Amino acid sequence: MKVTIDNITVxxxxxxxxxxxxxxxxxxxxPPAMCYYEPLKASGGKCRACLVKVTAGSEKDPRPMPKLxxxxxxxxxxxxxxxxxxxxxxxxxxxxxxxFLLINHPLDCPICDQAGECHLQDFAFEHGxxxxxxxxxxxxxxxxxxxxxxxLHMTRCILxxxxxxxxxxxxDGRVHGVLNRGDHAEISTYxxxxxxxxxSGNVIDVCPVGALTDKTYRFKNxxxxxxxVDAHCDCDKCKxxxxxxxxxxxxxxxxxxxxxxxxxxxxxxNKCRFERKKTSDWxxxxxxxxxxxxxxxxxxxxxxxxxxxxxxxxxxxxxKDVKEGRNxxxxxxxxLPEERFKQLVAPAGESAVAGIRSIQNWADDK
Amino acid sequence: MSSERLKILTAxxxxxxxxxxxxxxxxxGYTAVEKAVKTMTPxxxxxxxxxxxxxxxxxxxxxxxxxxxxxxxxxxxxxxxVCNGDExxxxxxxxxxxxxxxxxxxxxxxxxxxFALGANTSYIYVRGELMYVVKILEKAIAEAKAAGFLxxxxxxxxxxxxxYVQPGGGAYICGEETALxxxxxxxxxxxxxxxxxxxxxxxxxxxxxxxxxxSISTTPWIVNNGGEAYAAVGIGRSTGTKLISASGHLKKxxxxxxxxxxxxxxxxxxxxxxxxxxxxxxxxxxxxxxSSVPILPAALLxxxxxxxxxxxxxxxxxxxxxxxxxxxxxxxxxxxxETSCIVRNxxxxxxxxxxxxxxxxxxxxxxxxxxxxxxxxxxxxxxxxHDIDLLVDVxxxxxxxxxxxxxxxxxxxxxxxxxxxxxxxxxxxxFPQEATRPGAVYRGHMELA
Numbered sequence: 001m002k003v004t005i006d007n008i009t010v011x012x013x014x015x016x017x018x019x020x021x022x023x024x025x026x027x028x029x030x031p032p033a034m035c036y037y038e039p040l041k042a043s044g045g046k047c048r049a050c051l052v053k054v055t056a057g058s059e060k061d062p063r064p065m066p067k068l069x070x071x072x073x074x075x076x077x078x079x080x081x082x083x084x085x086x087x088x089x090x091x092x093x094x095x096x097x098x099x100f101l102l103i104n105h106p107l108d109c110p111i112c113d114q115a116g117e118c119h120l121q122d123f124a125f126e127h128g129x130x131x132x133x134x135x136x137x138x139x140x141x142x143x144x145x146x147x148x149x150x151x152l153h154m155t156r157c158i159l160x161x162x163x164x165x166x167x168x169x170x171x172d173g174r175v176h177g178v179l180n181r182g183d184h185a186e187i188s189t190y191x192x193x194x195x196x197x198x199x200s201g202n203v204i205d206v207c208p209v210g211a212l213t214d215k216t217y218r219f220k221n222x223x224x225x226x227x228x229v230d231a232h233c234d235c236d237k238c239k240x241x242x243x244x245x246x247x248x249x250x251x252x253x254x255x256x257x258x259x260x261x262x263x264x265x266x267x268x269x270n271k272c273r274f275e276r277k278k279t280s281d282w283x284x285x286x287x288x289x290x291x292x293x294x295x296x297x298x299x300x301x302x303x304x305x306x307x308x309x310x311x312x313x314x315x316x317x318x319x320k321d322v323k324e325g326r327n328x329x330x331x332x333x334x335x336l337p338e339e340r341f342k343q344l345v346a347p348a349g350e351s352a353v354a355g356i357r358s359i360q361n362w363a364d365d366k
Numbered sequence: 367m368s369s370e371r372l373k374i375l376t377a378x379x380x381x382x383x384x385x386x387x388x389x390x391x392x393x394x395g396y397t398a399v400e401k402a403v404k405t406m407t408p409x410x411x412x413x414x415x416x417x418x419x420x421x422x423x424x425x426x427x428x429x430x431x432x433x434x435x436x437x438x439x440x441x442x443x444x445x446x447x448v449c450n451g452d453e454x455x456x457x458x459x460x461x462x463x464x465x466x467x468x469x470x471x472x473x474x475x476x477x478x479x480x481f482a483l484g485a486n487t488s489y490i491y492v493r494g495e496l497m498y499v500v501k502i503l504e505k506a507i508a509e510a511k512a513a514g515f516l517x518x519x520x521x522x523x524x525x526x527x528x529x530y531v532q533p534g535g536g537a538y539i540c541g542e543e544t545a546l547x548x549x550x551x552x553x554x555x556x557x558x559x560x561x562x563x564x565x566x567x568x569x570x571x572x573x574x575x576x577x578x579x580x581s582i583s584t585t586p587w588i589v590n591n592g593g594e595a596y597a598a599v600g601i602g603r604s605t606g607t608k609l610i611s612a613s614g615h616l617k618k619x620x621x622x623x624x625x626x627x628x629x630x631x632x633x634x635x636x637x638x639x640x641x642x643x644x645x646x647x648x649x650x651x652x653x654x655x656x657s658s659v660p661i662l663p664a665a666l667l668x669x670x671x672x673x674x675x676x677x678x679x680x681x682x683x684x685x686x687x688x689x690x691x692x693x694x695x696x697x698x699x700x701x702x703x704e705t706s707c708i709v710r711n712x713x714x715x716x717x718x719x720x721x722x723x724x725x726x727x728x729x730x731x732x733x734x735x736x737x738x739x740x741x742x743x744x745x746x747x748x749x750x751x752h753d754i755d756l757l758v759d760v761x762x763x764x765x766x767x768x769x770x771x772x773x774x775x776x777x778x779x780x781x782x783x784x785x786x787x788x789x790x791x792x793x794x795x796x797f798p799q800e801a802t803r804p805g806a807v808y809r810g811h812m813e814l815a
Contacts, residue, residue: 045559046727048767067766073559096763100732136739183735185725
């Protein structure tokens, strides 16, 4: 099946969602996902951050879809044409979603443990506005403890339901759910019953914000001062593949490993997470490769190679019809002649031009 | 005059004892069941409903026959019919009235419709606040079962049907069909992402049709008299009759069965229907189809933007789009005279949607609360001019971007009130002391009817 996203065509299996297809192309055009989490069944469709415009439904039925669709749960059709970063309506809507997610968010990043690896922070940084239009009092909740090792700070929650699905799907017996309605809805372990389960700690990893935090790590350090290291151990409950977070030579936190999209690749047990905090408990594999372009990690890890890669791919895809015998692999966006650039990118709208220009400038600086 | 009108749903409503099986049967009740199961095939019933052109009476107005024909029919998988009796739209109270007054009409409709769809288990989901209606329906079901119209081998036809009544928990959102199904399954009433639609994966992941109480109640008449007879009533694609819940500053509020196609003017001012606006007052605005639909000022309600008489039909009320039109919706007709404060009314609607948002998707969860707070501020004299544009912008960001139509339902009343009554909002902001005085009435420019 062929699907075209932001003028880049990619071949995917039937049953692939638009989001997965976009991720296959690259992070620059992959829509942001605040609630969708690939390892969790039935996740997605709630945050509306990944809404995209489908300008042609399929080859057979090329009518555009009337509303923006959630890319995380919409399956691609052969010949579908999707606009994400080049569509002004999508970008405006996304700006609105950031605003909605932030109006009741405490914006307490300076004291939040999640800061630096927070998806909401990244999302707001990339798509949000500089100031708020919200003047009213923000909704707050009391902090609650979910068992001895996890703290729930509902005030920060964006109700993505990931932790609910995690509790449902990787632990036995549902001990986790949502109470109440609307902006008063809250995650709860009914009657504050402690989550007593070997895998309950994974709700911390799946939380995109700082609503669920590790009590053994709370206020210990800032993420950007710590060094992530891949390690493994022989564990009888889980696979034992983790990331250790060092400050100096002290392990101050253990988390599951995450992929480029912030999704856990293998869930880990509570013993690995909360109890094995000595280097001697682990076999060290090496430094963790940080692919994410977090607000903070961008400073810390400097340039990763994703952006020029994207530009190269875009250039290559645009050059497909130019039979000059050039090695497409070697092309980059800078090599597009000015007229060709205008012809190809300008119809996509001003924001697309500005986006490509900024990539060019960025690449020139490097 | 009124006796000449064809009544499809309410013809026998005034007969004493119509809620009992004997009286209902004596007046021609359950003949549709006899006719359907003994002489017709399920497909023939579906065909009649298609011919009738009856459209979903819950608000969206989707043709019912078409909805039925979308039902997937895989082998060995049960199919379900679910009746949506969770009527909670402010301004709409027709289903409540219909269920309590003629419960057997709905039961008969459920049997006929279930037969048509091949469902052997069907549910009536009733709004949680109406426990007494649940009891009325359960009594009616027991009577019908005792008479052999429900249960195994109905009237010797070999068709089995079990019918259950399920009270909801009192959430407006459970009137949305997929939230209703979740609730019926015993889960939290969160709307599902669509697709898959209920016709493919509905109740317990099986093909399901969800229909409104009024829609299902039309089926006995359609089976008895034929789809063409039904389609003969009404105009164009708005066929048949419709129950209108009239409320507000009318002389005679109540539930009326109107043939679709009478003029709005006639409906409001004729003695046959609402009898006009209460004495000494004039019509200022109307919410024509339940609180979710756009509010219209009197002038635009009675005449379309082109100057034609507006009719009580799906098409005519929608004429002009949202710029100058509205929707028939569920038929919750709320009339307001010049003493009504549009800002206060909008705030009140907004408060309702804020309270009823399920909280699943961000635009609705956060946006409904935000709009309510801003409207509260304006209503209480603390607004500023940019709040009006803020409201319009927030409503635009919600509309069309949510999982279910509650987001749209919350956005439309706000956007339309500002569209048509911006002066009044500005008056509240410019003269807060005057506007917040108890009993204050906006006396600025407005066209009354």
